[in-house]
Amino acid sequence: MSDPMQEIRNSFFIECDELLEGLQDALASMEGGDHTSETINVAFRAVHSIKGGAGAFGLDQLVGFAHTFETVMDDVRSGSLAIEEHIVQLFFQCADMLSDLVRVSRDGELLSEDEMAPLVNQLKALAGEDAAGGAEPEPEVDFQPMGIAIDLPDLDLPDLDQSDDAPEEESSAGAPADQGEAIEAEGADAGERDVNDASALSHLFEITFRPEPELYRTGNDPLFLLRALEALGRAETTCTVAPSPDLAEYGPNTSLLSWKITLSTNVDAAAIREVFDFVDGLCLLEVTKLEPGSEAEAGTAPAQPADSAPEPAITASPPAEAPRKAAPAAPAPKPAATQDTPPKAAPKPEADADRAGGPGQASQPGATVRVDLDRVDRLVNLVGELVINQAMLSQSIAATGLSGNSKIATGLDEFQQLTRDIQDSVMMIRAQPVKSLFQRMGRIVREASASVNKTVRLRTEGETTEIDKTVIERLADPLTHMIRNAVDHGLESTETRLAAGKSAEGHVTLSASHRSGRVVIEITDDGSGINRERVKSIAESKGLIAPGQDLSETEIDNLLFLPGFSTAKEISNLSGRGVGMDVVKNAISSLGGRIAISSQAGVGTTFSISLPLTLAVLDGMVVTVADETLVLPLSSVSETLSIGPEDVRGLGPSTQVIRVRDVFVPLIDLGTELGYSQPRSKYDGAIVLLIAQEDGKRAALVVDGIEDQRQVVIKGLEESYGRVPGVAAATILGDGQIALILDPTDLLANASGRSRPEPNLAIA
Amino acid sequence: MALRDQLRVLVVDDMSTSRGLITQALDGMGVSHVSTAADGPSALESVARSPVHLVISDFNMPGMDGLQLLQSLRQGAKTAGVGFLLITGRADKEIIERGRSLRMNNYIAKPFQPADLKTAIEAIVGRL
Missing domain, CATH: 3.30.565.10 (Histidine kinase-like ATPase, C-terminal domain)
Structure with a gap:
């Protein structure tokens, strides 16, 4: 875990970029004649927010400039300064300066005061009489804080009065303090859930959930599943620890916990099972629909004995506390006390989640997630592997000679489609406006x-x-x-x-x-x-x-x-x-x-x-040269031709050209150029790829054969091999073979003196 | 059991940096039941779903400003009595007066140190 302050600082600079973007937008609107207070406010707020954040990190220069800028903007906002063209232009320059300041501040540097002086002076001149006042500390305002009473033993949240279950929970929370933090937290959480119960929840389910060790091994966390259940309605969750086995049986790979959830909800059993889709086969799951009324009380019953439990059983058997993620798969009769102290396991992580602001953020519409680019790239790479794997599978299945309408073949088609869709979706994550x-x-x-x-x-x-x-x-x-x-x-x-x-x-x-x-x-x-x-x-x-x-x-x-x-x-x-x-x-x-x-x-x-759209895949032409398989970007190949000896002409001692529709194009033998083979003596039936560059330069690459045109996944080589002239990257083909992806531009530029590509040599 | 272990706080600020900083400061005081919201409407939604003792809100937010949020809280039957600490860019007399009329419990002017925040909170809820 890195330093939380450092993380906040990093996120501040990311946020600054967004604010600066918003500022530019608002200024552009103002420039376009939009002088509404909302637009001016957006601009003001952006500068204000940057100033606020910068203050927290002691970025004094940034704070100072933002303050001066903000003061003038405030005058515009209040109407004491008219929005004129030159003011907007000045604001644009200030926004640029602000953006520079943010950039240098990120690296812990400063701008020279000389550089800033002209703009700062212009701003101060505009602020005029205000400038002096603005920089002064605020006048004292007489304000007497108003206290509120928080009654601790009852955990008297201001608005927890409507729940039927509340009294029980409160008594639980009110139990002697030595009962432990987790219990207290559960009291609070239960209170929180009770609020949900406001509207009628029509169905009642009892859900038994016991993870198999495999569930943990595959990186799943029961907490997420339990939370997902809670999101469906009002859940009473009790956790059971299997009867404590010998210490020897504890281990990172054993599963000791199971949960019973009584859920009041409006969804059906299928929707509940859906929550467990990802752990299908990795846990024991029973979903039983209960009749409302009679069973409802049974459902809440386990909560009550908890109050009378003298000591949480888990505390009584210390080892159980450590392997929170462990419980033997075997269900067995459990001592009542154990059964009744479920909260120990669950609430703690919940409290952590609260701290992370989980519930508050989950509800924000259009929320975004900031993800480290490395993680996205890892996903991109994995999907690349998936595409390759799928191609290999297709190839080996094709090799078995299965008919096109066999189930395997159609299944494979769908698989291919899905792979493409996944690939597109992943690429979209990397896309930015x-x-x-x-x-x-x-x-x-x-x-x-x-x-x-x-x-x-x-x-x-x-x-x-x-x-x-x-x-x-x-x-x-x-x-x-x-x-x-x-x-x-x-x-x-x-x-x-x-x-x-x-x-x-x-x-x-x-x-x-x-x-x-x-x-x-x-x-x-x-x-x-x-x-x-x-x-x-x-x-x-x-x-x-x-x-x-x-x-x-x-x-x-x-x-x-x-x-x-x-x-x-x-x-x-x-x-x-x-x-x-x-x-x-x-x-x-x-x-x-x-x-x-x-x-x-x-x-x-x-x-x-x-x-x-992306740099991760490429439409390529797969060719063979001297038994080597190579890939050329399809975009650079304008034409393919088959030539005979009569098409090739010598131009000087070492240059050969071919004539393509009245234009001579220099010939480059790829095998020779890459050092795979000796110059060929004759070009009988040779295949030529006509490479056209944007500037009109052309060259003809001689290859032995063309295999295919297909999308290939680009695998960078520079990290391992440095930059290799003429080679852009590599890829893995469907049969698992590695092929180099050539860079035609580089290849032509580096082509040895024998066949230097020239601008079009028109025939006179 | 100290107050800080039980106090439930909602932090409202449109800037995630500020939310992070305040949450971090609260964490330093031992207050860990902290949830966050990025604007007034989601703050109201959040307190309706999980009640809190104290709302710490920025004044300057798009859409609904901090005092408009306070007004909505005071009008809600369940949230009328919630503690409210306003964070302002500067101690503007007009803002403070508006806050006073809405029974704002306290305010704090930016920039502030965690210790200032603690003092401002303790003035509302008592010793943490």
């Missing part, structure tokens, strides 16, 4: 536009679109760069815009949507579009293309992705950070994504990124 990512881009736009003196508004669409968390994280850098590019290069200066009859304010739109099993993110600006003449002349001057080469518009646009290409006449302090679009493209490719450009002169440019 792109909203947080998009919000970060709002800040980039604000900063970028300020530094190049343009007025730019960012619009976002499809913020709820979900993608794998890792994809979102790794998308931040490329997206940041593209947004900066859009502001810096995409949009014209204000004067140029006005001259062209456009609005002075430039627009950048960031959108996300699902399209045929992938997520498409588009960055659109309403600028002047790509100046293709200039792009082409730059590419020529940098030797990236042959002078006068005839290129289509798309081909020219794609030149932007070539390494070392930069169109900025003067390097502005934004885009010219040594990161070109080639880096962006590589980052996208490493996520299994593709990037494309479309641009219209005078109207604007759209960069469109298409990404897989």
